[in-house]
Amino acid sequence: MTASRLLAGTPDQFIAASQAALRQAREAVARLKAGGAALELWDLAFATLGDASARASVARNAHPDAAMRDAAEKCEQELEALNTELSLDPEIYAALAAVPAGDYYLERTLRDFRRAGVDQDAATRARVRELNEELVKIGQEFSRNICDDMPSIIADDLSGLPADYIRSHPEKRITTDTPDYLPFMTYARSSKAREELWRVYRQRAHPQNSAVLQRMLEKRYELARLLGYESWAAYITGDKMIGSASAARDFIERIATASRERAQRDYDQLRGEAPAVEPWDAEFAKERIRADQYAFDSQSVRPYFEVSRVQRGLFDLTARLFGIEYRASDAPVWHPAVTAWDLMEDGACVGRFFLDLFPREGKYKHAAQFTLASGVAGGTLPEAALLCNFPQVAPALMEHTEVVTFFHEFGHLLHHLLGGRTRWAGLSGVRTEWDFVEAPSQMLEEWCWDAEVLADFALHIDSNEPIPAGLVARMRAADEFGKGLRVRQQMFYAATSLSLHDRDPAGLDATALVAELQARYTPFRTVPGTYFHESFGHLEGYSAIYYTYMWSLVIAKDLFTTFRREGLLNPAPARRYRKAVLEPGGSKKAAELVSDFLGRPYDFSAFEQWLNAA
Numbered sequence: 001m002t003a004s005r006l007l008a009g010t011p012d013q014f015i016a017a018s019q020a021a022l023r024q025a026r027e028a029v030a031r032l033k034a035g036g037a038a039l040e041l042w043d044l045a046f047a048t049l050g051d052a053s054a055r056a057s058v059a060r061n062a063h064p065d066a067a068m069r070d071a072a073e074k075c076e077q078e079l080e081a082l083n084t085e086l087s088l089d090p091e092i093y094a095a096l097a098a099v100p101a102g103d104y105y106l107e108r109t110l111r112d113f114r115r116a117g118v119d120q121d122a123a124t125r126a127r128v129r130e131l132n133e134e135l136v137k138i139g140q141e142f143s144r145n146i147c148d149d150m151p152s153i154i155a156d157d158l159s160g161l162p163a164d165y166i167r168s169h170p171e172k173r174i175t176t177d178t179p180d181y182l183p184f185m186t187y188a189r190s191s192k193a194r195e196e197l198w199r200v201y202r203q204r205a206h207p208q209n210s211a212v213l214q215r216m217l218e219k220r221y222e223l224a225r226l227l228g229y230e231s232w233a234a235y236i237t238g239d240k241m242i243g244s245a246s247a248a249r250d251f252i253e254r255i256a257t258a259s260r261e262r263a264q265r266d267y268d269q270l271r272g273e274a275p276a277v278e279p280w281d282a283e284f285a286k287e288r289i290r291a292d293q294y295a296f297d298s299q300s301v302r303p304y305f306e307v308s309r310v311q312r313g314l315f316d317l318t319a320r321l322f323g324i325e326y327r328a329s330d331a332p333v334w335h336p337a338v339t340a341w342d343l344m345e346d347g348a349c350v351g352r353f354f355l356d357l358f359p360r361e362g363k364y365k366h367a368a369q370f371t372l373a374s375g376v377a378g379g380t381l382p383e384a385a386l387l388c389n390f391p392q393v394a395p396a397l398m399e400h401t402e403v404v405t406f407f408h409e410f411g412h413l414l415h416h417l418l419g420g421r422t423r424w425a426g427l428s429g430v431r432t433e434w435d436f437v438e439a440p441s442q443m444l445e446e447w448c449w450d451a452e453v454l455a456d457f458a459l460h461i462d463s464n465e466p467i468p469a470g471l472v473a474r475m476r477a478a479d480e481f482g483k484g485l486r487v488r489q490q491m492f493y494a495a496t497s498l499s500l501h502d503r504d505p506a507g508l509d510a511t512a513l514v515a516e517l518q519a520r521y522t523p524f525r526t527v528p529g530t531y532f533h534e535s536f537g538h539l540e541g542y543s544a545i546y547y548t549y550m551w552s553l554v555i556a557k558d559l560f561t562t563f564r565r566e567g568l569l570n571p572a573p574a575r576r577y578r579k580a581v582l583e584p585g586g587s588k589k590a591a592e593l594v595s596d597f598l599g600r601p602y603d604f605s606a607f608e609q610w611l612n613a614a
Helices: 003-007 011-033 038-062 066-087 090-097 104-116 122-148 163-167 178-187 191-201 208-226 232-236 245-273 279-294 298-304 307-322 400-418 439-449 469-480 483-499 510-521 548-566 571-582 590-598 605-612
Strands: 152-154 173-175 325-328 339-345 348-356 368-373 383-387
Touching (some): 003 011, 003 038, 011 038, 011 066, 011 090, 038 066, 038 090, 038 104, 038 122, 038 368, 038 383, 066 104, 122 208, 152 191, 173 178, 178 191, 178 279, 178 400, 191 279, 208 232, 245 279, 245 483, 245 548, 279 469, 298 400, 298 469, 307 325, 307 400, 307 571, 348 400, 368 400, 383 400, 400 439, 439 469, 439 548, 483 548, 483 605, 548 605, 571 590
Parallel strands (some): 348 383
Antiparallel strands (some): 152 173, 325 339, 368 383
């Protein structure tokens, strides 16, 4: 039964399929230990468990039925438990170590076994297994607390907000879901109402995630120490491009220093609007500056970005660039708002994906690409899902920032699907070094800012006229304002992620540490009674390595120099990029993939030019 059919089925069917995956993985391992082809059988076990766990993650984060979400959570725990058990099995490791060297996948697999603790004594392996199982449950609890907590306010004053926004909120209840929150903080004229919403937004999952996060940090620290590392940050960075926690710290400081002067200029401009800029006033003040000093009102572009038209434009653009087609699929879906699509090439289906674009209760609150199935050459086709939270009430008009998000996440999806025909499932799609995985998605964002690209699908909802090139130029110029503050804010997130994990968490006051980091990296004051870190969902998945977004952006800006030189709508560089970077998946080190495309190692120059551009 396919992943989507299971997601559209009953909890009992889902559980039965998960149990079958556990049996199949154990059978593959038994054949491996009996002398079968070790690497092939390990890859089969890895893919079987990984795909079952991936579909459980989608069900846990997106299914409308609470019973299915609960079933998926338990399945995910069982699947991850077996995955941990196998990664600590000395017999499997010995069989793989006996395979003649020379295969990159083999080298990477043996490294991962050692990092998992396979060469530790039996007592240590047992405790490592316990900790990994506990961490899966703790991570699920942390995420669930965020998903389940959606506070709201009643805002009597909706002045300044777009007319369609006001019409879609007849009771004036404003939630902390993204389609409600972002426009309100940008356009609502009432500082009092913005403050009220801002505060409840930063109280999500509090106080429950205070204790959950502390347990998460303690268990991660214990696990890292058992495996021979001084901290979780040291452990988790060890197999990334960056190589170490100290290098990650140096990178954060390098970017923070490079952006300091520009951020200060941005803040000085904000203070021209309001001498004491409170954090809930920042986006509103930025919008006023863009309107007054750059002749750009971000509401003016919303009528050009209706969700279905943006989707069509994204499909048309990427089909042209990469030589592919999209065809509506009749695959079953887990909610009526979800759509299914087949990725076609030369008349054959080479992958499938699902778009789950709109918010609902109990659903993942941000935007992300989720794997459903790993592709492998001559075998399983890759499948993926996009979980997003875009406006749904007609006319469903997007902020341009949401258009950028759509392109970004679709970049991940294409990477997974186009990279889904590798020899090994364990190297399929986005299974590159983690601090490279954002680069292809960040680079696709660049097409959102090009007037020629936008003119194809950014058509006014009433007049059907394409967005004027002059308006796009003003939008680009206005976006330059605040760049320094945005980069420093990202470094605050990165420093928070790293600093929570680079020390013994015993006695740690996470709230105080986050307040200290905010003061160091941003000009905005910490507000007592708010707890940003308790709803910082990336602490579950990314743990200490949020720096990867900016690291990948450095690479993305360098990759994009080729397209800037040869043309954004020119298929030739896109096909070369597909061949060199996307299709190999994780079959090579990321630095080699980039060098294959650029013809040289990547460097910081393109990023620095972007950062300093006027």
